[in-house]
Amino acid sequence: MGLFSWFKKPKLAYDQKIFSPNGRLVLHVQLKGGRFFYSVEKDQHLLIAESALGIAVRGEKPLLHDLGVVRDYEKSRDETWETEWGEARRIRNNYHELAVYLAEINGKKRLFTVRFRVFDEGVSFRYEIPPQPEYQRLTIADEITEFRVDNNALAWHIPAYQPDRYEYNYSQDPVYELTHSVHTPLTIEMPSGYFISIHEAALYNYGSMTLRLNQNRALMSDITPLSDGMKAYVELPFNTPWRVIMVADTVKDLTINRMLLNLNEPAREDFSWVKPLKFMGIWWAMFVGEWTWAPGPRHGATTKHAHEYIDACKRLGIEGLLIEGWNDGWEGDWLQNGSKTNFLQPMHDFDMDDISNYAKENGVKLVGHHETVGFIDNYEKQMEDAYKYYASHGVHYVKPGYAGSMMTIRGRREYHHSQAGVNHYQRALELATKYHIMLDVHEPIKGTGIERTFPNLLTREGARGQEYEGGALSPSHTTILPFTRLLAGGMDYTSGIFDVTNATKRIATTIARQLAYYVTIYSAMQMAADRPRFYEKEYSKMYQFIKDVPLSWDSTLPLLGRIGEYYVVARKDRESDDWYVGAVTNETERRVRLDLSFLEFDEDYEAQIYRDGDGAHYRDNPLAFAVEQKKVRSSDFLDVWMAPGGGFAIRFKKIQ
Numbered sequence: 001m002g003l004f005s006w007f008k009k010p011k012l013a014y015d016q017k018i019f020s021p022n023g024r025l026v027l028h029v030q031l032k033g034g035r036f037f038y039s040v041e042k043d044q045h046l047l048i049a050e051s052a053l054g055i056a057v058r059g060e061k062p063l064l065h066d067l068g069v070v071r072d073y074e075k076s077r078d079e080t081w082e083t084e085w086g087e088a089r090r091i092r093n094n095y096h097e098l099a100v101y102l103a104e105i106n107g108k109k110r111l112f113t114v115r116f117r118v119f120d121e122g123v124s125f126r127y128e129i130p131p132q133p134e135y136q137r138l139t140i141a142d143e144i145t146e147f148r149v150d151n152n153a154l155a156w157h158i159p160a161y162q163p164d165r166y167e168y169n170y171s172q173d174p175v176y177e178l179t180h181s182v183h184t185p186l187t188i189e190m191p192s193g194y195f196i197s198i199h200e201a202a203l204y205n206y207g208s209m210t211l212r213l214n215q216n217r218a219l220m221s222d223i224t225p226l227s228d229g230m231k232a233y234v235e236l237p238f239n240t241p242w243r244v245i246m247v248a249d250t251v252k253d254l255t256i257n258r259m260l261l262n263l264n265e266p267a268r269e270d271f272s273w274v275k276p277l278k279f280m281g282i283w284w285a286m287f288v289g290e291w292t293w294a295p296g297p298r299h300g301a302t303t304k305h306a307h308e309y310i311d312a313c314k315r316l317g318i319e320g321l322l323i324e325g326w327n328d329g330w331e332g333d334w335l336q337n338g339s340k341t342n343f344l345q346p347m348h349d350f351d352m353d354d355i356s357n358y359a360k361e362n363g364v365k366l367v368g369h370h371e372t373v374g375f376i377d378n379y380e381k382q383m384e385d386a387y388k389y390y391a392s393h394g395v396h397y398v399k400p401g402y403a404g405s406m407m408t409i410r411g412r413r414e415y416h417h418s419q420a421g422v423n424h425y426q427r428a429l430e431l432a433t434k435y436h437i438m439l440d441v442h443e444p445i446k447g448t449g450i451e452r453t454f455p456n457l458l459t460r461e462g463a464r465g466q467e468y469e470g471g472a473l474s475p476s477h478t479t480i481l482p483f484t485r486l487l488a489g490g491m492d493y494t495s496g497i498f499d500v501t502n503a504t505k506r507i508a509t510t511i512a513r514q515l516a517y518y519v520t521i522y523s524a525m526q527m528a529a530d531r532p533r534f535y536e537k538e539y540s541k542m543y544q545f546i547k548d549v550p551l552s553w554d555s556t557l558p559l560l561g562r563i564g565e566y567y568v569v570a571r572k573d574r575e576s577d578d579w580y581v582g583a584v585t586n587e588t589e590r591r592v593r594l595d596l597s598f599l600e601f602d603e604d605y606e607a608q609i610y611r612d613g614d615g616a617h618y619r620d621n622p623l624a625f626a627v628e629q630k631k632v633r634s635s636d637f638l639d640v641w642m643a644p645g646g647g648f649a650i651r652f653k654k655i656q
């Protein structure tokens with residue numbers, strides 16, 4: 001039976017509704033006048049008004065008009081699966097699916113399918129293009145996917161196509177202002193009070209989707225182009241990434257949307273070697289100017305410093321150590337030298353054999369570093385050897401970096417988030433998998449849930465992180481991330497800077513808030529980012545929380561949240577009966593009342609509270625903190641105060 005056997009007499013009208021499993025979310029699909037549309041409503045409130053779907057192919061008329069429906073197919077699924085690590089141990093994947101097989105009624109009679117999945121927590125769909133009678137491959141010139149959202153709804157956005165990739169402060173504007181492309185996840189508060197976030201899942205071999213208003217005032221997919229203006233070169237059959245519209249009644253419910261992971265395939269091989277990691281780094285000392293990446297009198301990555309940091313990891317009970325600036329390429333202006341970086345050649349004062357042996361003897365796992373500066377041609381020439389080199393030194397964690405505003409791929413300047421960039425990140429990930437290497441990607445491609453398939457992709461950056469402190473971050477930033485960037489997966493924010501009053505890198509948070517981040521910003525690789533001396537002596541009381549906090553959770557329960565104002569979340573440890581709470585506020589001080597009913601009924605817990613000290617303020621009194629213990633039960637309430645720019649962290653230790 002050929003692929004074209006379904007090409008019978010197309011229907012010229014089609015109207016179908018698919019309900020989510022609980023019936024509250026409705027997808028409406030229609031074929032009218034030869035065009036194919038969808039809309040989405042929840043509890044009879046329109047979230048996405050009639051929006052067009054189609055694809056433009058180079059040199060041909062777009063697959064948008066003169067369409068007919070050849071057949072449709074429905075199915076349902078309800079399964080629960082276990083994660084290797086993450087914010088929840090078990091995830092339910094429950095949806096109703098509708099696949100609509102479309103064909104042009106005239107001309108070349110080209111074929112494509114739109115497959116929809118309707119979950120209780122949102123709607124997703126993708127285009128599937130089978131081999132066509134006339135061609136086996138094609139060039140996608142554009143994707144015409146509309147998301148027609150009320151233009152008065154409020155969106156939190158960062159600009160696309162900018163030199164610092166995803167590293168911008170969020171702005172909040174009505175949708176009608178989005179005339180320039182913005183990145184996803186794009187979180188929108190609807191006038192009806194519902195929240196949606198538009199994003200994508202399973203981004204492979206395709207430009208990533210940004211969004212912008214079109215002439216019809218609908219948000220429309222703007223797929224990141226290649227340097228020749230095309231969006232993707234693909235072989236058939238080809239499936240686009242899933243287009244995802246997450247939907248929630250309240251903004252805090254948005255933070256536990258699991259559609260991205262559910263829309264990715266399970267891992268195809270054994271990943272039992274993957275393990276989350278807490279690590280320190282020969283790192284922040286460079287940001288505050290004590291040391292340098294470049295060789296010289298203050299070079300950070302020396303054998304001597306590596307020994308000292310390995311000793312510190314052991315003393316402080318931190319499992320991993322990142323070392324940056326160890327290889328040839330950091331001399332002079334490293335941002336310009338990326339075409340010459342050598343990923344196999346340590347600098348003269350860095351003895352890799354000695355250091356890796358010393359780390360091993362002391363039970364410390366090294367985190368390697370590959371700063372490519374986006375010079376992909378130079379990196380890919382060495383990539384396999386570079387991973388082999390690390391693996392042969394027992395290094396099974398690597399932090400690749402892609403600083404620089406564009407990538408150089410096959411001699412062309414390409415966007416990080418173009419098809420060429422996406423394919424590079426994927427080649428690197430697959431090679432890392434081959435050598436059993438786990439990744440913390442900086443300047444990454446955005447998260448689209450592929451860590452379900454590749455659990456060794458432990459974390460990524462992909463937003464403004466702590467390194468922007470010293471002027472470019474305000475306390476509200478980390479009260480926006482949980483509802484925007486973090487919907488796309490974990491982030492290496494590089495938390496735990498206790499030297500908040502440093503003159504070079506003044507941090508716009510209180511010290512207690514640094515602990516909250518370990519709970520409010522999920523990451524399977526968490527850094528204790530400051531220098532070891534800031535975790536000892538007078539700091540050791542606060543440091544205890546960094547030591548205790550888990551990297552993988554059994555479950556996650558958002559307690560309170562308003563975008564840009566505050567976020568409070570409770571998470572249960574995967575390995576014990578303990579719960580943890582993290583809370584952050586913006587520039588406004590706040591007292592929150594925690595309802596402890598999430599704790600196990602009739603059990604006693606010791607609440608170990610790390611909070612802002614009385615009178616703390618991120619601007620002029622950031623070091624005031626208090627650590628206290630209280631006995632609590634699930635019937636209790638706990639009131640905790642947050643300073644302006646402050647926050648708190650609590651461990652609820654079950655008393656056995």
Ligand code: NOJ
Binds near residue numbers: 403
């Ligand atoms: C930017 C990364 O985010 C940072 O962590 C790293 O230290 C520098 N690039 C140098 O690679």
